[in-house]
Amino acid sequence: MTRIEDPRKDLRQLGDQVVKDLQAEKNPDIQLPVRALSNTFFDEKHRLIKLGDKLSHRTYLNIAHTRKFMQTLMVAAECKKLLEQKQNTTTSIRDLYYILKRTIPGTDENTFEEQEESDPVIEDIEAAMNTLREDLHLHAEQKGSLVGPLVVREPKFETESDASKLGSSGYGIPSICEPDTVQFVSNEAEFVLVVEKDAVWQRLNEDRFWKKHKCLVITGKGQPDRGTRRMINRLHNELKLPIYVVTDADVWGYYIYSVIKQGSINLSFVSDRLGTPDARFLGLVTKDVEAFDIPKNVTIKLNEGDKKRAAELLNYVWFKPKPWQDEIQHMLKVGYKLELESLSAKDIRFISEKYLPKKIKDEDFLP
Amino acid sequence: MTRIEDPRKDLRQLGDQVVKDLQAEKNPDIQLPVRALSNTFFDEKHRLIKLGDKLSHRTYLNIAHTRKFMQTLMVAAECKKLLEQKQNTTTSIRDLYYILKRTIPGTDENTFEEQEESDPVIEDIEAAMNTLREDLHLHAEQKGSLVGPLVVREPKFETESDASKLGSSGYGIPSICEPDTVQFVSNEAEFVLVVEKDAVWQRLNEDRFWKKHKCLVITGKGQPDRGTRRMINRLHNELKLPIYVVTDADVWGYYIYSVIKQGSINLSFVSDRLGTPDARFLGLVTKDVEAFDIPKNVTIKLNEGDKKRAAELLNYVWFKPKPWQDEIQHMLKVGYKLELESLSAKDIRFISEKYLPKKIKDEDFLP
Numbered sequence: 001m002t003r004i005e006d007p008r009k010d011l012r013q014l015g016d017q018v019v020k021d022l023q024a025e026k027n028p029d030i031q032l033p034v035r036a037l038s039n040t041f042f043d044e045k046h047r048l049i050k051l052g053d054k055l056s057h058r059t060y061l062n063i064a065h066t067r068k069f070m071q072t073l074m075v076a077a078e079c080k081k082l083l084e085q086k087q088n089t090t091t092s093i094r095d096l097y098y099i100l101k102r103t104i105p106g107t108d109e110n111t112f113e114e115q116e117e118s119d120p121v122i123e124d125i126e127a128a129m130n131t132l133r134e135d136l137h138l139h140a141e142q143k144g145s146l147v148g149p150l151v152v153r154e155p156k157f158e159t160e161s162d163a164s165k166l167g168s169s170g171y172g173i174p175s176i177c178e179p180d181t182v183q184f185v186s187n188e189a190e191f192v193l194v195v196e197k198d199a200v201w202q203r204l205n206e207d208r209f210w211k212k213h214k215c216l217v218i219t220g221k222g223q224p225d226r227g228t229r230r231m232i233n234r235l236h237n238e239l240k241l242p243i244y245v246v247t248d249a250d251v252w253g254y255y256i257y258s259v260i261k262q263g264s265i266n267l268s269f270v271s272d273r274l275g276t277p278d279a280r281f282l283g284l285v286t287k288d289v290e291a292f293d294i295p296k297n298v299t300i301k302l303n304e305g306d307k308k309r310a311a312e313l314l315n316y317v318w319f320k321p322k323p324w325q326d327e328i329q330h331m332l333k334v335g336y337k338l339e340l341e342s343l344s345a346k347d348i349r350f351i352s353e354k355y356l357p358k359k360i361k362d363e364d365f366l367p
Numbered sequence: 368m369t370r371i372e373d374p375r376k377d378l379r380q381l382g383d384q385v386v387k388d389l390q391a392e393k394n395p396d397i398q399l400p401v402r403a404l405s406n407t408f409f410d411e412k413h414r415l416i417k418l419g420d421k422l423s424h425r426t427y428l429n430i431a432h433t434r435k436f437m438q439t440l441m442v443a444a445e446c447k448k449l450l451e452q453k454q455n456t457t458t459s460i461r462d463l464y465y466i467l468k469r470t471i472p473g474t475d476e477n478t479f480e481e482q483e484e485s486d487p488v489i490e491d492i493e494a495a496m497n498t499l500r501e502d503l504h505l506h507a508e509q510k511g512s513l514v515g516p517l518v519v520r521e522p523k524f525e526t527e528s529d530a531s532k533l534g535s536s537g538y539g540i541p542s543i544c545e546p547d548t549v550q551f552v553s554n555e556a557e558f559v560l561v562v563e564k565d566a567v568w569q570r571l572n573e574d575r576f577w578k579k580h581k582c583l584v585i586t587g588k589g590q591p592d593r594g595t596r597r598m599i600n601r602l603h604n605e606l607k608l609p610i611y612v613v614t615d616a617d618v619w620g621y622y623i624y625s626v627i628k629q630g631s632i633n634l635s636f637v638s639d640r641l642g643t644p645d646a647r648f649l650g651l652v653t654k655d656v657e658a659f660d661i662p663k664n665v666t667i668k669l670n671e672g673d674k675k676r677a678a679e680l681l682n683y684v685w686f687k688p689k690p691w692q693d694e695i696q697h698m699l700k701v702g703y704k705l706e707l708e709s710l711s712a713k714d715i716r717f718i719s720e721k722y723l724p725k726k727i728k729d730e731d732f733l734p
Contacts, residue, residue, distance in 0.1 A: 092708075094566045095570070098709050098712060101664070102712070141565050142512075142535065156535075168524055168548075171533075172536025174535040174536055199462050203459075295469065297470040341464075344466045345468070
């Protein structure tokens, strides 16, 4: 996908087309890519989840569409207004919702009831305009953290931060993490470790894991947000750093890894910017229980949701490689999962002093 | 409360007493302060919520206590072990849960089922030992952010950070924010603005509100965690900075303010360290809708939960000052609440360029 730096023209075109339809007394019709499993495919060449070319029509004179049609035009208009502000003003997707929420005069109907209504409309516009939320100057809550020998510049804030010198909290990865907002000044790390859990990240920071192993340690605190995924993508593509991912040994952890690696179904239109196909999976896997002699009593019995989700993962084309099929089958066979923190049951520093160094040294990865 | 730097002696005493009881063939009995509304009072002199002197007994030979008795000793023992580690090792309260979770041999019973079981036990030990989680070397997830002309040193991490030079994310306030872990090197701010919402904090950071108004801007992202409340307390007590709080105009926002100001019922044993009685409330209040001509359609109708909670607030002694009684009554009369982001409905920069400057200039505070 080619990035359009300034999507104002496309936003104007969208509006012009609606006006033209109205003047011709035609039913205004906005065409939007279908963002669902049915319209995504796994691009084998780029190893990314991509958006297909199915289009849906959102028309005004269709009672099932009218509300969404209105919302789409409202969000598009507000984005255009935002782009016309001085000083590269950005706003949060929560603010956008509040700006647009109002009661339609003469009715009891609100334009939007919840932020859950406006967020998907933003994604629709991104996909339709071939643009990005970031280029619409919209941001979300800051979420991910990074620690290690990387110096980062944020021109808009006129700041330069050395991520090895920010104390216990590290560098907060900005929600908008594009080359014009976040620049890499210098780097001495040789690889990137992405850990699912904040508690593990804090352990690795406290133990100066990044210093001993010359790496950057990142956490997305659960499913990484777009800023964190974009940071991982850029560290790999611009600085050529290998990416190793560490999650819980459960279906949600494996899915988090797959999203970091090949993108998500929902945001398949930006996989090339958010996905990092060369990322590799370090652990945990259920086989670690035997391999590292982890006490069985910290394992957690699979519930029905886990089993159902595991069956789905087995069918995703990006989990087809044999090592993944083996691991997921093994999990179903032994009937348990385990969380990263369970390694603490052996020793507080087991993860930083034994588990990760051994995994990295042995190159004990899953693809 | 006098801070005990090293609570190992008290932890040992707790264990010794249980051993002594067992040797005397007595029912082991741990005495714990009752941490509930019934055992808290508002200390008028210090204007803080304080813990009373009611004690509860947690005995081993009482089927309703046995499990909690075991959990209490397990947590106490693990804290002692942690304090004996080299290098001031800290761990997260989530890790602690995992370290202690196991199946009791010969049974199907787990020591702990959820972290929700271990967290209150930690608080029990804090209250009983007259110590603090921070001094037990336990931390939680990092949560709050700070931006402004404050330089902070974290000796343990050998870092020094200028909170005005950390880009879009600001300085992440550590979960353990004690004078030995976080030191103030220099400060040029004249007051502190605490905002409930992250989106508002981001707006104020982007607009360099802190620069124009020579202040620090802090957000706890909802209810501030202990680290953030301790930071606010220390900025006021050590740097003599006035504290102004900005929340939604709703019962939860007002409660957040009251917790920042006089502490909480649950953590009443540390109010003097976490509360800041001199904090003042800048807004929002429901009267702002008229005063600032905020469009009515961004107000939100009170639900039954809001009304019930408002009635409770009216009865708390710390909401007895007339301006608060008036505001809560006004809210019930007009029947609506509103969120901070609703100010964006006027203009994206209304909050930073109009609302806050006017409130501060007019000293339009609630006590």
